[in-house]
Amino acid sequence: MNTDVNTDVNTDMTTDQIARTFVEYFEERGHRRISGSTLLPTPGDPVLFTTSGMHPLIPYLQGRPHPLGNRLVNVQRCLRTTDLDEVGDRTHLTVFEMLGTWSLGDYEGPVSLDWGYGLLTEGFGIDPGLLHATVFGGDDRTGPDTASLELWQSHGVPVELTVEDNWWSNGPTGPCGPDSEIFLWTGDTPPESTPTGDDRWVEVWNHVMMRHLRLADGSLVPLPQRNVDTGLGLERLASLLQGRRSVFECDVFDPWRTLVPALWQLDEPSLRLVCDHLRSAVVVIGDGVRPGNTGRGYVLRRLIRRVLTVLRRDDPWRGLGDLPDELVRHTLDRFRQEEEPEVVRRVLLDEERGFGRLLERGRNVLARRRFQGPLSEEDFHYLHDTHGLPRDLVLSLRPE
Known part of the structure; x- marks a missing residue:
């Protein structure tokens, strides 16, 4: 893997300041912060450890009212054993913190993407020319995500259409839907190619338009509400913003x-x-x-x-x-x-x-x-x- 890092992206912000900026940005937009964070799922959950910020929210993504309302933000510690054999590269950790936002039947994907673009470019000072997006291009069951495509085009961000890479699911059954991923260029040359064609494009933020429920027979039915679920790894974001070569070189x-x-x-x-x-x-x-x-x-x-x-x-x-x-x-x-x-x-x-x-x-x-x-x-x-x-x-x- 090419480990050259673009030196135009760096900040004096610590990881704590990055997390605080993220949370406050969304609190200003009506989100309530979920307090508490643990690696241990609730009793009865078959999963050993919390693997993402959305994991504890599955009942609410399926329609149960959340006590804090329908706009949420949090910093969730996570553990992924599937990444054990990948630890040692520059982007994977076993335990990490995940920044996340949710719209539980409130705003739609383009609003979330617009806010994400604003936070990255204005809040964190990333040059828009170093961004690339990917969007679901459609398959034989679901059409292309034209709303996300048009949002990125309005900001002048290049977009790559994919199918499998931009369809998010939590397993063979359960909530799922198209997603739009935001990538940051980390090379020491001007940006080139696309995220699927050059691994110097590093994913920083995933926005899932969680609209469907996949049943055991593989069919899709609408969820009771149309949700947006976003997540980005804090340590990975910090390493990119701080101009470091790997997550192991960020300040934490x-x-x-x-x-x-x-x-x-x-x-x-x-x-x-x-x-x-x-x-x-x-x-x-x-x-x-x-x-x-x-x-x-x-x-x-x-x-x-x-x-x-x-x-x-x-x-x-x-x-x-x-x-x-x-x-x-x-x-x-x-x-x-x-x-x-x-x-x-x-x-x-x-x-x-x-x-x-x-x-x-x-x-x-x-x-x-x-x-x-x-x-x-x-x-x-x-x-x-x-x-x-x-x-x-x-x-x-x-x-x-």
């Missing part, structure tokens, strides 16, 4: 990038993974989750073990006991959590000790004659079910 990571390299010499991808996973683990613990073998506990366990695997790859004596209290406190404060840093450290160190015992057992088991050759799927299942050795741990102990 400054303490991590100062202190972690002084502890452990790591290449850049490994440094990013260690910082992301440790930061994410602190937040997950701060929301009350503890390591376990299933569900949320296993996600936390996997995050910690991936860190330990990277740290010990070059030096078996590296450990989490060296993690500065400052980083734990900074992360808890960043995500507005009340857990005590010493509690977080105790959970991390307990899990590290358990991982050490598992490594010792794993090496002894894998030293058996049966496992000296290539491992079959039956071997992997046996190692997991009988000895508690997951596939990724087995592979780390047998890198060949």
